Amino acid sequence: MICHMMETGQIRALSLLSGGLDSQLAICILKDQAVDVHGIAFDSPFFCIAAAEKAAVDLNIPLHVVNFTADIVSLLSNPKHGFGSCLNPCVDCHALMLRRAGELMEEIGCHFLSTGEVLNERPMSQNFENLAIVAKESGYADVIVRPLSAGLLPATRPEKEGWIDRSRLLSLAGRSRRSQFKLAEEYALKNYPSPAGGCRLTEPNYAKRLMDLRDHEGLHGVGSIMLLRFGRHFRLADKVKLIVGRNENDNVYLEGNAELYDIVLKIEEVPGPTGLMPLTSREDHVRLGAAICARYCDAPGDSEVTVRIRSSRGMGKIKVLPATPEQINHLRI
Numbered sequence: 001m002i003c004h005m006m007e008t009g010q011i012r013a014l015s016l017l018s019g020g021l022d023s024q025l026a027i028c029i030l031k032d033q034a035v036d037v038h039g040i041a042f043d044s045p046f047f048c049i050a051a052a053e054k055a056a057v058d059l060n061i062p063l064h065v066v067n068f069t070a071d072i073v074s075l076l077s078n079p080k081h082g083f084g085s086c087l088n089p090c091v092d093c094h095a096l097m098l099r100r101a102g103e104l105m106e107e108i109g110c111h112f113l114s115t116g117e118v119l120n121e122r123p124m125s126q127n128f129e130n131l132a133i134v135a136k137e138s139g140y141a142d143v144i145v146r147p148l149s150a151g152l153l154p155a156t157r158p159e160k161e162g163w164i165d166r167s168r169l170l171s172l173a174g175r176s177r178r179s180q181f182k183l184a185e186e187y188a189l190k191n192y193p194s195p196a197g198g199c200r201l202t203e204p205n206y207a208k209r210l211m212d213l214r215d216h217e218g219l220h221g222v223g224s225i226m227l228l229r230f231g232r233h234f235r236l237a238d239k240v241k242l243i244v245g246r247n248e249n250d251n252v253y254l255e256g257n258a259e260l261y262d263i264v265l266k267i268e269e270v271p272g273p274t275g276l277m278p279l280t281s282r283e284d285h286v287r288l289g290a291a292i293c294a295r296y297c298d299a300p301g302d303s304e305v306t307v308r309i310r311s312s313r314g315m316g317k318i319k320v321l322p323a324t325p326e327q328i329n330h331l332r333i
């Protein structure tokens with residue numbers, strides 16, 4: 001096949017790069033055809049770009065990072081295609097990522113988009129029908145190439161026009177990753193995270209906290225979403241949540257972000273956790289919050305504990321008995 005690139009100069013692709021093996025292989029396959037590949041990675045509180053940054057260096061390609069926070073948050077209320085097993089709106093998320101990638105593709109002058117998607121690797125979100133939906137709803141269906149499964153999918157414009165050679169794209173499908181591991185060896189790819197990790201929206205415990213936040217305080221602002229990663233969380237009332245540090249790392253983060261929840265609870269005299277509550281908490285909520293913090297301090301279970309309470313309204317101290325498991329287990333998020 002005489003490639004268009006030979007006639008008009010180099011073909012350039014913008015490739016979604018999570019840093020996972022599939023996304024790296026897709027890029028290697030295109031680079032084999034002398035395509036000038038740029039990577040695009042999406043940043044949000046739910047997934048990070050560290051693996052993509054590392055992969056971009058290893059693959060020696062430029063990486064464009066797009067802040068995807070507002071986009072993904074907008075999908076968490078009522079995604080058109082629903083959620084996966086947790087709070088992951090994968091079909092809508094992929095479509096929106098490809099839309100954003102398409103916009104960037106036009107901006108930086110790439111010819112087409114590519115992804116590391118593999119047909120039926122995730123039976124729900126990456127089946128034939130959903131791959132077509134994702135492509136269509138992105139608005140860029142005719143220029144999305146999936147190099148790992150292209151042989152099993154309808155030919156796209158880059159293939160039809162000869163920008164790339166379809167016969168050199170792959171026909172992988174299914175959940176087995178044996179072929180990918182073999183290819184990784186051939187391309188000498190060593191650094192890639194396991195496919196399971198990556199998106200917090202697929203983690204049941206995290207999703208539960210996020211759902212609770214969405215349903216009570218709402219998903220306004222990154223700060224309250226970032227706090228979901230730290231500490232133990234207790235729902236005391238609508239719009240009253242207590243966060244209690246589990247370790248020094250949590251305590252430092254909670255104190256450093258206290259402005260978001262404003263009331264800071266600290267155990268006096270014995271080592272213990274930091275607690276955060278909103279300024280709107282009633283007095284009985286603060287007392288319960290203090291008792292819950294006391295439960296996780298080093299004082300014996302039946303002795304009174306002094307808890308310092310600091311907020312923009314001032315400083316105070318109260319004495320509480322540590323809460324019992326029966327009092328608090330049902331409050332745990």
Ligand code: SF4
Binds near residue numbers: 089090199200202
């Ligand atoms: S796993 Fe997370 S990042 Fe990936 S498509 Fe689903 S929601 Fe989006």
